[in-house]
Amino acid sequence: xxESTVAMPEIEQTQAVEATRPxxxxxxxxxxxxxxxxxxxVIADLPGIDPPHxxxxxxxxxxxxxxxxxxxMPGDLRSxxxxxxxxFRQFELGEQIDQDGIRAELKQGVLTLTLAKAAKAQxxxxxxxxx
Numbered sequence: 606x607x608e609s610t611v612a613m614p615e616i617e618q619t620q621a622v623e624a625t626r627p628x629x630x631x632x633x634x635x636x637x638x639x640x641x642x643x644x645x646x647v648i649a650d651l652p653g654i655d656p657p658h659x660x661x662x663x664x665x666x667x668x669x670x671x672x673x674x675x676x677x678m679p680g681d682l683r684s685x686x687x688x689x690x691x692x693f694r695q696f697e698l699g700e701q702i703d704q705d706g707i708r709a710e711l712k713q714g715v716l717t718l719t720l721a722k723a724a725k726a727q728x729x730x731x732x733x734x735x736x
Contacts, residue, residue, distance in 0.1 A: 631693035647718040653689035
C-alpha cells in the first residue's frame with residue numbers, strides 16, 4: 606500500500622488476557638485505503654459480519670473496527686472445513702481527519718469508511734489579487 610499524505614499507521618493490539626479464559630481469536634481484516642481531495646476511503650473485507658455485530662468507533666484518535674461472526678447455519682454441524690472468525694483492527698487518526706465526519710456503510714460483507722479530511726487539510730486554490 607502506498608503511503609498516504611494523511612498517515613494512518615496501524616496500532617498493535619496489546620490486551621492482557623487472563624490465564625483462566627480462552628483467548629479470543631481475531632483476524633486482521635485486509636483493507637484498501639484510497640485518498641481523494643476531500644477524504645480517505647477505507648475498504649475492508651468482513652465476510653460473515655452483519656451490522657448488529659460490527660463495532661466501528663473512534664476514541665482518543667484511535668479508529669477501531671471489531672466484528673463478531675455468528676454461526677447462522679440451520680441444523681446440527683456434521684463437518685466443518687471453514688470457520689468464520691472475528692475481526693479486529695485499529696488505526697491512529699491524525700489531526701487531518703474530521704472525526705465527526707466519518708461515515709460507515711456495510712454491504713455484502715464489505716465495509717466502506719469515508720473519513721472526511723478536516724477543512725484545513727483539504728487542498729484549495731489561492732486567489733491571486735493584482736495590485
